[in-house]
Amino acid sequence: xxxxxxxxxxxxxxxxxxxxxxxxxxxxxxxxxxxxxxxxxxxxxxxxxxxxxxxxxxxxxxxxxxxxxxxxxxxxxxxxxxxxxxxxxxxxxxxxxxxxxxxxxxxxxxxxxxxxxxxxxxxxxxxxxxxxxxxxxxxxxxxxxxxxxxxxxxxxxxxxxxxxxxxxxxxxxxxxxxxxxxxxxxxxxxxxxxxxxxxxxxxxxxxxxxxxxxxxxxxxxxxxxxxxxxxxxxxxxxxxxxxxxxxxxxxxxxxxxxxxxxxxxxxxxxxxxxxxxxxxxxxxxxxxxx
Amino acid sequence: xxxxxxxxxxxxxxxxxxxxxxxxxxxxxxxxxxxxxxxxxxxxxxxxxxxxxxxxxxxxxxxxxxxxxxxxxxxxxxxxxxxxxxxxxxxxxxxxxxxxxxxxxxxxxxxxxxxxxxxxxxxxxxxxxxxxxxxxxxxxxxxxxxxxxxxxxxxxxxxxxxxxxxxxxxxxxxxxxxxxxxxxxxxxxxxxxxxxxxxxxxxxxxxxxxxxxxxxxxxxxxxxxxxxxxxxxxxxxxxxxxxxxxxxxxxxxxxxxxxxxxxxxxxxxxxxxxxxxxxxxxxxxxxxxxxxxxxxxxxxxxxxxxxxxxxxxxx
Numbered sequence: 001x002x003x004x005x006x007x008x009x010x011x012x013x014x015x016x017x018x019x020x021x022x023x024x025x026x027x028x029x030x031x032x033x034x035x036x037x038x039x040x041x042x043x044x045x046x047x048x049x050x051x052x053x054x055x056x057x058x059x060x061x062x063x064x065x066x067x068x069x070x071x072x073x074x075x076x077x078x079x080x081x082x083x084x085x086x087x088x089x090x091x092x093x094x095x096x097x098x099x100x101x102x103x104x105x106x107x108x109x110x111x112x113x114x115x116x117x118x119x120x121x122x123x124x125x126x127x128x129x130x131x132x133x134x135x136x137x138x139x140x141x142x143x144x145x146x147x148x149x150x151x152x153x154x155x156x157x158x159x160x161x162x163x164x165x166x167x168x169x170x171x172x173x174x175x176x177x178x179x180x181x182x183x184x185x186x187x188x189x190x191x192x193x194x195x196x197x198x199x200x201x202x203x204x205x206x207x208x209x210x211x212x213x214x215x216x217x218x219x220x221x222x223x224x225x226x227x228x229x230x231x232x233x234x235x236x237x238x239x240x241x242x243x244x245x246x247x248x249x250x251x252x253x254x255x256x257x258x259x260x261x262x263x264x265x266x267x268x269x270x271x272x273x274x275x276x277x278x279x280x281x282x283x284x285x286x287x288x289x290x
Numbered sequence: 291x292x293x294x295x296x297x298x299x300x301x302x303x304x305x306x307x308x309x310x311x312x313x314x315x316x317x318x319x320x321x322x323x324x325x326x327x328x329x330x331x332x333x334x335x336x337x338x339x340x341x342x343x344x345x346x347x348x349x350x351x352x353x354x355x356x357x358x359x360x361x362x363x364x365x366x367x368x369x370x371x372x373x374x375x376x377x378x379x380x381x382x383x384x385x386x387x388x389x390x391x392x393x394x395x396x397x398x399x400x401x402x403x404x405x406x407x408x409x410x411x412x413x414x415x416x417x418x419x420x421x422x423x424x425x426x427x428x429x430x431x432x433x434x435x436x437x438x439x440x441x442x443x444x445x446x447x448x449x450x451x452x453x454x455x456x457x458x459x460x461x462x463x464x465x466x467x468x469x470x471x472x473x474x475x476x477x478x479x480x481x482x483x484x485x486x487x488x489x490x491x492x493x494x495x496x497x498x499x500x501x502x503x504x505x506x507x508x509x510x511x512x513x514x515x516x517x518x519x520x521x522x523x524x525x526x527x528x529x530x531x532x533x534x535x536x537x538x539x540x541x542x543x544x545x546x547x548x549x550x551x552x553x554x555x556x557x558x559x560x561x562x563x564x565x566x567x568x569x570x571x572x573x574x575x576x577x578x579x580x581x582x583x584x585x586x587x588x589x590x591x592x593x594x595x596x597x598x599x600x601x602x603x604x605x
Contacts (some may be wrong), residue, residue: 058444060566061380069573080377083385 074167075157077174077187085168086145092169093144097137103252104130104242108138109290110259115230119197120262123220123282124234125213126202128243130250132170134236134257135200148191149200150175150184177205185223192229203279211240216283221275230262233282235289258289297354299473302532306477307354310346314339337577345575345584353476357412357467358403360476364464365399370581371456371589374572378563381448387432391449394425395457402464413468415605418461425453456582460589462596469605474532479548479595481529483587486522486552493517507560515553522549540602547594555590559583 063080065073079085100106114120122135132149139147151172157163166172173191175184191197201223203216224231235258242253263285268274297303317339325332352363372391376382401418405411429449433442466475494514502510523545530536536544559582563571572580582589599605 058441059380061383062378062566062568063380063382066377066568067570067573069576081383083382083388 071160071163074160074163075174078191079167079171081145088168089171090144093136093141096133096169100130100134100137100255104238104250104255106134106137106255106257108257108259110261111138113232113259113261114139115232115262118195118230119192119199120230120232121192121220121224122198122200122232122234123203123216123286124200124236125208125286126204126206127208127211127236127240128245128250129207130239130243130255131202131207131236132172132200134239134255135234136170138234138257138259139198143196143198145171146196147171147198147200148173150188150202152177152206153184154178173199181219185219188223192223192227203282207245208240209245211244213283213287216279218275218279220282221278224265225268225274225278226266226270228264228266230264231282232262233260233285233289234258235260235286237290256290260285260289296356297473298356298470302474302477303350303354305531306481307350309481310350314342314346317342334577339577341575341577341584349480353473357472360467360472361399361402361464364461364467365395365402367581367585368395368398368457368460368464370574371460371585372452374574374580374582375452375456375562376448378566378568378571379448381445381452384445386436387429387445387449390429390432391425391453391457394421394428394453395461397421397425398457398461399464402461402468411468411605413465413605415465418465422454422458425458426450429453456589459593460585462593463588466592466596466599466605469599471533471535475595475599478526478529478532478544479588479591482522482525482544482548483552483591485525486518486548487556487587489521490514490518490553490556493521503557503560506557506564510553510557518553519549522546522552535603540598543598544595547598548591551591551594552587555587558590559586 124135136147149170149172151166153174153176156166157174188199201220203220204214205217208214238253238255243250265278321332321336324330352359376388382388398421401414404414406414429446494511497513498511500512502512502515526541526544570579571582574580578584
C-alpha cells in the first residue's frame, strides 16, 4: 500500500494495520496506515488478523468492518480505505478550498511551519464549523486522507447524515468527550505512531460563543506529554464573524489562518504538572498568533 | 439501442407479481402469528422478511420497466457483488486491479445494452462472449505495468475469478433480458432459485439426517438437497406459463439446472466464505447479509439457463 505521507511506492512496505495490507496500489491513491495493530490491542479498532500481508506476500485479509452496514461503518474508526470515499472526499476538498478562497478570501500565513515528515498535531482556536475545513485546507493534498480532525462523537456522529459528512468529507475522528476521552486519546496516540498522519485538535473542546480563546482542556497535554510529536499552533481569525455558533449559514467574512512554529514536549517529565504546562504553553502560542 | 420500456409479457408479469405479493403477505402473517405475544423470537426472520419487502418491489419494478432497467439493474448487482468479493478477499486494497474489474463489468453491461452491429438484435452477443478475453488480458498486464512479480499472482487470480464469476457469468442474466420472453425467463429463474433454497431448507428440517458437505456447509443435508431437486424438477411444469414454447426436454433440463445448479451456487459461495473465515459476504441487505449471500444460487444458474435457452430457442 502506498504511503502517501512518504510518497514512495509500496514495494516492500508492510501493511500492519487496517489501512495497510495486501497487494498494492499504483498511482490511484492509497490508504492511511493508522497503525491498526496498536488499535487492535487497545480494543478500539479492528480485531487483529493474523498473517496479514507482508512485503509482497498475500494472505486473505477481509476488512474489519465487513459485517457492518454502511451506517455503522461511517460511524466507526479507523476507516477502511474505500475508493468511493476517497473520491468523494477529494472532490469535496476541492470544492471547499474553492469556496473558502472565493467566498471567504481565505489566506494562510506561516505555511512553512508545517512539518514535512512524520506525524504531527495541529491545535487551533475553535469558533465555528469553518475551523476544521480551514485547517485541512492548509495541508498539502497528499495528506488529505491522512488528516483527522477530532470531532465530538456526541455531536458529529449521532445522526447518519452528520456522521456521513463528518467521515466522508471531513475525515473526522470521533472523539468521546465523556470520561475524559481516554479511549479516544488512545486512538489518537496510535494514529500519531504512524508517520504521515496529521491530527487536528481544538483543545477548547467546544466552539467559543464570544470569539475569545477559551481554556485548553487537558487532552492535548495528556496526548503529547513524554513524546516528541510536533504540535503546530494555529489561529483562525474571522471565523467567529463568518459563522458564529447558532447561525444557520456562513457570512462572507474574510478568514485568515496563522500557523505558528511547531513545538514538542518530550523534554518535560511526564506528569500532571507537565500536562498543565503543555496546555498553557499551547494556549499562549495560539493566542499570540495573528 | 432497442428501447422497450414496459415488459412485453404483461400477463406473465402480473401472475408473478400477484404471487410475490401473496407470498410476502402470507409470510408476514405467519411471522406475526408465530411471534404473537412474544411467544417466540422472530426478530431474525422478520428482518429477512423486511429485506424481501425491499428487494421484491425493486426487482419487479426493474423487470416491469423492460430490458434497459433490467440490464442496468443486473449490472449494478454485478458491480456490488464484485465489490463484496473484493472486500471479503482483501483485493479491494489493490485499487488498480479493482478498478480494472469494475470497468470490465461496466463494459459487459454496455455490451448487453447495445445492439449487435451485424444483426441489429438487441445485445452484442459476440462481444459479450469475448469480453473475458479482453478483461483477463488487461488484468494480466497490471503486474507487468507495475514491473513487480512478488505477490502479484493472487490479486490477478482473484480479479479474474471476480470478473468471470460475479461479472461475466452472472451478467448472463442481464443478457437474457434481451430475449423476447425475458420477463418469463427472469421471473421464473428468480422464483425457482429462491424456492429451491426454501425447499432445501424445509426438506432438510423435516427429513434431514445425512450431512451433504460437512466441511463447507454443515447444516445442509442430502435429504434436503434431494427434496429440493425433486421440487425444482416439478417447478418448471407448474410454472409452464412462463415459457409456453418450452417442450418436455426444456422443462426437465431447466429443472435440473435450477435444482443442481442452485445448490452448487450456494455451496460455492459457502466454501469461499469458509475459506475466508467470514459468515456473510457483506451487510447490505437487512436479514440477508450481502448481495452475494442472496444471489449465490442465481449467479451459478443464470449462465447455465441462458445457454440452454440460446441453444434450444435462441435469444
